[in-house]
Amino acid sequence: MNTAAAFSDFADVQGLLRFGYKHHVESAFALLRVRNRAAARAWLASAPVGSAEKGAPPPVVLQVAFGAEGLRELGVPDAVCASFAPEFLAGLGTDANRARRLGDLGVNDPSRWQWGGPGAEQVPHVLVMVYALPGRLESCCRELESHWGIAFELMRWLSTTDMGGVEPFGFADGLSQPEIDWAREIPPEDHDRLTYGNLSCLGEFVLGYPNEYGRYTARPLLEPVGAAAHLPRAEDAPDRADLGRNGSYLVLRTLRQDVPGFWHYVDAQSGGDATQRKQLAEAMVGRRMDGQALLPPDDAPLAGVGTDAASRAKNGFTFDADPAGVRCPVGAHIRRANPRNPDLPAGTSGLVSRAIRMLGFDAGALHADAVASVRFHRVLRRGREYGVRMSVSEALSGRAPQVETGLHFICLCADLARQFEFVQGAWIAGTKFAALPHEADPLLGNRLPAPDEPDTARFTMPRAGCPSRVVDGMPPFIEVTGGAYFFLPGVRALRYFATV
Amino acid sequence: MTPQGHFMVVAEVRPGHEPALREVLGRMNSGPGQADPGNPLLPFGRFDTLHFARFAILADGTHADLASYGIPPEPLPTYLVFLGDCDGPGRRQLEEFVRAAPTGLREVFGHCVGCPADVPGMAAWLHSRDLPVAAAYVNWIGRTRQRIREERALAEALSARLRQLPSMPAGSLQSVRRQLVDHVAGERRQGRLLVAPEPPTPFGWWLRNLLHAIAIPVLGLVALPFLLLYAPIFLWQLRSRERSDAEIAPLPDAVHVAELASFEDRGITNAFTAMGSVKPGAFRRTLVVVLVALLDYAARHVYGRGHLTRVQTIHFARWVFIDDRKRLLFASNYDGILESYMDDFINKVAWGLNLVFSNGVGYPRTHWLVQGGARNAQAFKNYLRRHQVANSVWYKADAGLSAMDLARHTRIREGLERASMSDREIEDWLRLM
Numbered sequence: 001m002n003t004a005a006a007f008s009d010f011a012d013v014q015g016l017l018r019f020g021y022k023h024h025v026e027s028a029f030a031l032l033r034v035r036n037r038a039a040a041r042a043w044l045a046s047a048p049v050g051s052a053e054k055g056a057p058p059p060v061v062l063q064v065a066f067g068a069e070g071l072r073e074l075g076v077p078d079a080v081c082a083s084f085a086p087e088f089l090a091g092l093g094t095d096a097n098r099a100r101r102l103g104d105l106g107v108n109d110p111s112r113w114q115w116g117g118p119g120a121e122q123v124p125h126v127l128v129m130v131y132a133l134p135g136r137l138e139s140c141c142r143e144l145e146s147h148w149g150i151a152f153e154l155m156r157w158l159s160t161t162d163m164g165g166v167e168p169f170g171f172a173d174g175l176s177q178p179e180i181d182w183a184r185e186i187p188p189e190d191h192d193r194l195t196y197g198n199l200s201c202l203g204e205f206v207l208g209y210p211n212e213y214g215r216y217t218a219r220p221l222l223e224p225v226g227a228a229a230h231l232p233r234a235e236d237a238p239d240r241a242d243l244g245r246n247g248s249y250l251v252l253r254t255l256r257q258d259v260p261g262f263w264h265y266v267d268a269q270s271g272g273d274a275t276q277r278k279q280l281a282e283a284m285v286g287r288r289m290d291g292q293a294l295l296p297p298d299d300a301p302l303a304g305v306g307t308d309a310a311s312r313a314k315n316g317f318t319f320d321a322d323p324a325g326v327r328c329p330v331g332a333h334i335r336r337a338n339p340r341n342p343d344l345p346a347g348t349s350g351l352v353s354r355a356i357r358m359l360g361f362d363a364g365a366l367h368a369d370a371v372a373s374v375r376f377h378r379v380l381r382r383g384r385e386y387g388v389r390m391s392v393s394e395a396l397s398g399r400a401p402q403v404e405t406g407l408h409f410i411c412l413c414a415d416l417a418r419q420f421e422f423v424q425g426a427w428i429a430g431t432k433f434a435a436l437p438h439e440a441d442p443l444l445g446n447r448l449p450a451p452d453e454p455d456t457a458r459f460t461m462p463r464a465g466c467p468s469r470v471v472d473g474m475p476p477f478i479e480v481t482g483g484a485y486f487f488l489p490g491v492r493a494l495r496y497f498a499t500v
Numbered sequence: 501m502t503p504q505g506h507f508m509v510v511a512e513v514r515p516g517h518e519p520a521l522r523e524v525l526g527r528m529n530s531g532p533g534q535a536d537p538g539n540p541l542l543p544f545g546r547f548d549t550l551h552f553a554r555f556a557i558l559a560d561g562t563h564a565d566l567a568s569y570g571i572p573p574e575p576l577p578t579y580l581v582f583l584g585d586c587d588g589p590g591r592r593q594l595e596e597f598v599r600a601a602p603t604g605l606r607e608v609f610g611h612c613v614g615c616p617a618d619v620p621g622m623a624a625w626l627h628s629r630d631l632p633v634a635a636a637y638v639n640w641i642g643r644t645r646q647r648i649r650e651e652r653a654l655a656e657a658l659s660a661r662l663r664q665l666p667s668m669p670a671g672s673l674q675s676v677r678r679q680l681v682d683h684v685a686g687e688r689r690q691g692r693l694l695v696a697p698e699p700p701t702p703f704g705w706w707l708r709n710l711l712h713a714i715a716i717p718v719l720g721l722v723a724l725p726f727l728l729l730y731a732p733i734f735l736w737q738l739r740s741r742e743r744s745d746a747e748i749a750p751l752p753d754a755v756h757v758a759e760l761a762s763f764e765d766r767g768i769t770n771a772f773t774a775m776g777s778v779k780p781g782a783f784r785r786t787l788v789v790v791l792v793a794l795l796d797y798a799a800r801h802v803y804g805r806g807h808l809t810r811v812q813t814i815h816f817a818r819w820v821f822i823d824d825r826k827r828l829l830f831a832s833n834y835d836g837i838l839e840s841y842m843d844d845f846i847n848k849v850a851w852g853l854n855l856v857f858s859n860g861v862g863y864p865r866t867h868w869l870v871q872g873g874a875r876n877a878q879a880f881k882n883y884l885r886r887h888q889v890a891n892s893v894w895y896k897a898d899a900g901l902s903a904m905d906l907a908r909h910t911r912i913r914e915g916l917e918r919a920s921m922s923d924r925e926i927e928d929w930l931r932l933m
Contacts, residue, residue: 086751097761101837190875213877218751324931343847360809369810370904373847376877417839418877426840432768435904452767452899465670465923467662467930 006183007202007209010052012232012246012490016063016129016382017206017412018052018182020174024061024131025162027384028141029252029408031115031124032152034073039151040126041074045498049491050131060140063129064494065250065486067091070125074497080243083220084487087416088249092485093117102421103429103440106448108480114254115155115482124155127252127486158254158408158482160384168257168385168405169281169443169477170392172291175314176338178378179304180205190214192343193375194354196318199304205380207414208235208245208490212375217414219244227500231492246490248412251379251420253483254386255444257406262443262477263395269471277392280471283461284442286332293317294328320346323368325462331436333443336427338378339371339434370434377422379411406478416485431456438472447476501642501701503709504551507590508583508820508831509629510558511612518557518578521611525555525892533763535895541604544895547596548645552816552833553584555608555893556773560827561756562887565861568746569780576823580612581773583831584895585816587644591627598623634789634828635796637817639903641804642698643910648898650695651909654684657693658912659933673926684916695913713801716793737783738869745779748862749879752886759890768835768902769815771894774887775822775829776860785825788859792819792828795856806907810848813841815903819856828860835902842881850874860887908932 010018021027034040050061066074068089071081082089090098093110094117104110110117115124132140145154167173178200186201188210203211207219221240222228234242263277266284270276282288297316301307305316318340322328328335345365347353357365387405394400413419427433428441431453438458440446447457457474489497513521530536535553537545544553558579566573586593597605602619609615609622616625661683668676687693764770778788796819799808808814817832834841845853854873858866864880866873874880898906915921915929 086754086757090754095758095761097758097764101761101765190872213875215876215878218878324928358810360803360807360811366807366810366812369848370812372810373843376843376847415878417881418843422839422843425837426843430836430840432835432902432904435902435908437902437905437908450767450900454900462931463670465673465927466668467665467676467933470663 004184004188007206009232009246010054012492013052013206014063014247014488014491014494015050015052015061016250016488017180017248017380019057020382021057021061021131022165023057024133026132026134026137027160028130028137029158029160029384030128030130030141030144031155031158032126032128032148033121033155034070034125034151035153036150037073037075039149041498043147043151044074044126045495047128047494049494051491057133059133059136061131063131063488065127065129065488066497067123067125067127067484067486069120069123071487071497073125074500076497076500080220080222080500083218084244085218085249085416087421088485088487091116091123092251092253092483094123098421101425101429103424103444103446104480106446107476108446110480110483113480113482116484117482124484126152127250127484158386160386160408161388163385163389166385166389167407168259168387168389169262169285170259171281171285171287171289174381174383175287175291176334178204178380180380181304184209188214194342194344194349195300195302196340196342196374197303198315200375200378204378204414204419205248205412207247208232208242211414217244219247227496231496232490243489243493243496245493247493248414248488249416249420250486250488251409251411251413251416251483252486253409254481255407255409256404256479256481257387258475258477258479259390259405260395260398260400261475263392265475265477267396283329283332284459286328286334294332295319295322325460326464329459329461330434331439331442331460333441336433336441337423339374339427341368341372341374343373343375345369345372371427377419377427379413379419379423382410382412384408384410406481412488436460442474444478445474445476447474502587502644502699503641503701503705504585504638504644504816505588505590505593506583506585506633506636506816506818507594508581508631508633508818509594509626510579510581510631510822511609511615511629512577513557513580514611514613517611518559521557521580521608522892524608524611525557528555528893531766533891533894534766535893537895537897541607542597542601544897546600547586547593549587549596550593550895551585551587551645551897552771553582553893553895554771554773554831554891556581556583556889556891558775558829558889560775560777562748562776562862565746565748566777566780568748568861571780579822580609581829582608583818585638585833587646590630594626594630595623598626631820631822633796633818634792634821635799635819637799637808637814637832638804639808639815640806640906640910641800643906645897646696648901648906648909650693651906651913652898652901654693654695654916655909655912655933657687658684658916662930662933673923673930676930677921677926681916709800712797716797735868738787741779741783742858742866742869745865746862747865747879749864749876749883749886751882757885760885760888763891763894765837767896767899769833769896770836770838770841771831771833771891771896772838772841773829773831773889773891774884775827775889776857776862776887777827778821778825779859779861784859788828788856789821789825791855791859792821795819795852806903806910808849809852811844812907813844813903828856830857833896835904842877842884845884846874846877846880853880 179198181202190213201212203209216236220243224241228241231241232245234240266281267277295317297312345368347357356362388401388403428444431440438455440456442459458472461469528539528541563573813835815833820829851870854866854870857863864873864876912932
């Protein structure tokens with residue numbers, strides 16, 4: 001197969017897929033329920049949605065996404081709704097089996113959520129995300145509210161706080177992101193990748209294009225008649241209108257962070273020593289607080305990582321040189337969220353060596369093979385912090401501000417099951433990740449005893465020349481307080497929802 | 501060495517008895533699909549050679565897919581299947597069940613056609629319905645439940661002891677190891693942390709296993725000239741079928757998936773049962789029989805030491821033909837969420853799944869038997885879910901232990917038994933704790 005032409009339809013893509021809107025430091029997310037269908041459709045038909053085209057950014061950018069129930073409320077036919085992903089249709093907080101799989105139990109149980117939990121009235125229909133240059137947010141939100149009037153009922157605004165690229169625990173955030181192959185340089189073929197790279201096929205994040213398997217992820221394909229006639233056609237089925245094309249699934253989870261709790265725990269484990277405290281926290285995260293990696297960059301540059309020194313230092317590393325986790329613990333947050341592995345454990349090149357590893361006869365490779373094929377499990381993160389930023393000393397002072405603080409975790413992916421749910425369920429919440437017993441993610445784990453695993457509250461730091469250091473009795477540091485799955489449509493698909 | 505055995509009783513459910521049978525099976529559970537080890541009907545926890553067991557009602561929801569070959573699906577009976585994995589022969593395990601819980605078994609199998617009321621009659625009846633396993637994978641051949649328990653106790657004691665040792669400066673690895681070895685020696689003098697010596701391998705099993713190990717390659721060598729002659733025809737036959745066989749992998753029914761999901765992720769290990777029709781015709785039927793026999797050979801003589809190719813999360817797996825090889829049942833016990841299990845299938849061993857399952861009706865299209873197929877990830881996941889059967893009752897003996905935990909415990913025990921270790925080896929050994 002030949003490489004397709006570079007992607008150019010940016011006008012039909014909502015900007016969030018391409019931009020983080022870092023200059024738009026003010027943002028707020030409206031959770032809406034449709035009150036009046038006609039009025040809601042009227043607003044959506046002309047909502048000034050920011051596209052992914054480059055150019056001087058407007059002072060305020062809107063992005064609009066839909067819950068499954070929202071599509072039905074807007075009058076999208078059932079047959080069309082039913083052809084979206086099953087995970088999207090079932091919802092994030094309304095299925096006990098999903099909650100168990102994702103670790104949303106105990107204090108994270110959806111029945112306790114402030115929004116998005118079980119009960120139809122808890123689930124937002126429409127998500128409107130507002131990104132604004134400094135000083136522009138407030139007036140824009142008031143103006144939107146007046147526009148919405150009878151169209152929507154405002155469930156709540158999720159407010160955010162600009163913490164300068166640092167998440168509430170105090171760590172630089174958003175450093176590791178997959179690079180989307182907008183140029184479509186990766187041929188749409190299915191073969192093993194023997195080195196880890198950071199460049200992801202367009203179809204991993206944007207529906208309607210080949211994914212890492214060289215295939216088109218399932219999405220609604222319609223008869224190109226009526227309102228659907230204005231939709232783009234499907235690349236893989238040119239006589240069908242592609243409702244998914246240029247869209248993506250969006251996961252929004254509100255994670256309340258217990259900043260004092262985190263630093264008090266780390267402090268107690270370090271005997272009050274500031275240096276050790278910082279080291280332990282950095283081992284748990286897997287990066288220094290300023291974002292520096294715990295490992296030097298690999299000798300060979302990684303695809304999808306800039307070749308300048310700063311990019312390489314930030315993201316040009318793998319864990320190949322540290323299989324035991326002496327420098328970056330195997331269970332560290334960033335290593336769970338992205339183990340940076342290729343499809344096959346490293347080894348010498350050559351067909352025989354490859355066959356040996358493929359058949360599982362290389363004991364060393366097998367040991368490193370509990371987790372593999374990371375390229376199928378990437379997500380594009382677009383989260384924003386909320387609450388107040390506090391320093392470590394404030395957090396430890398006992399006078400920490402009593403303001404709910406945390407992260408509105410947002411990620412985009414084309415396949416909720418294979419990307420977000422896999423990472424969250426198998427790697428973050430999983431209590432046997434990479435054969436590590438007794439621990440889940442050191443930041444996000446719920447620490448609950450599983451029915452057959454009484455202790456999940458440890459964290460192991462392998463050391464050279466002496467036994468591993470293990471800290472235990474870790475309390476939960478985050479609490480999920482809300483969440484939902486959304487579909488972030490392409491611009492033409494958005495207008496279709498307003499007119500069908 | 502005590503090899504592991506398997507049993508799989510398949511009995512026809514009496515017409516109209518399915519609801520009552522489901523009710524009885526439900527009484528064995530403490531949670532959705534999760535067996536209560538002490539349940540009065542069949543107290544699984546009392547059998548200390550039993551690793552895993554399950555009951556499932558096989559109603560084939562995909563049987564009608566045969567229509568894609570122009571074959572009107574004949575009405576099939578609903579089966580109750582009772583399968584499990586144990587130390588020693590499966591037949592002996594069944595006899596023990598009958599001896600210990602005749603009333604409970606009678607209450608269950610009384611809903612099946614022809615189950616006798618008397619105890620000796622029931623044992624014979626169960627045996628007569630115990631189908632041969634076409635291929636069986638055991639994560640670690642010879643690792644008995646007793647050995648699992650002993651190694652677990654040893655690993656936990658060593659880990660706890662290691663935590664109690666005062667913090668050691670770097671370079672004191674030999675001293676750490678000595679203290680651990682001494683600790684175990686002290687415990688053993690008190691009669692604790694003992695590991696029983698390996699029992700002798702049953703001679704009959706050893707001989708059969710050896711003959712099997714030799715016979716299959718010899719047969720292959722004898723047949724090789726004929727196979728080479730046949731190869732071009734085979735490839736033509738294969739490719740023409742691969743081009744025309746229908747792919748049937750629509751999204752599985754949401755209610756079916758919700759039922760399956762409600763039984764999953766209640767512990768680290770999950771149970772997978774699936775069934776499908778073999779593609780009609782002598783070509784596919786012969787091919788799948790040969791490939792499953794080769795799979796069995798690999799599982800018995802090549803693997804069985806903690807991994808099946810690259811996959812290290814499967815405790816037991818089996819492939820069983822039912823209904824005169826018209827249908828194939830696959831059952832396994834795996835660690836982690838289903839998405840992760842399917843990810844292993846797709847990304848680590850798609851070629852292996854394709855070899856066998858591409859002979860099933862509706863499987864995603866393969867090329868040259870090994871390419872494509874499971875790599876069509878979404879279709880493959882749909883296919884698996886659609887063919888999956890809900891387990892009514894599922895029992896796992898060693899709660900909380902993943903297959904990789906078991907391997908880790910074995911390596912800890914092996915390290916303890918070594919006369920000496922280099923610093924580097926001790927470092928790795930301590931990391932297991």
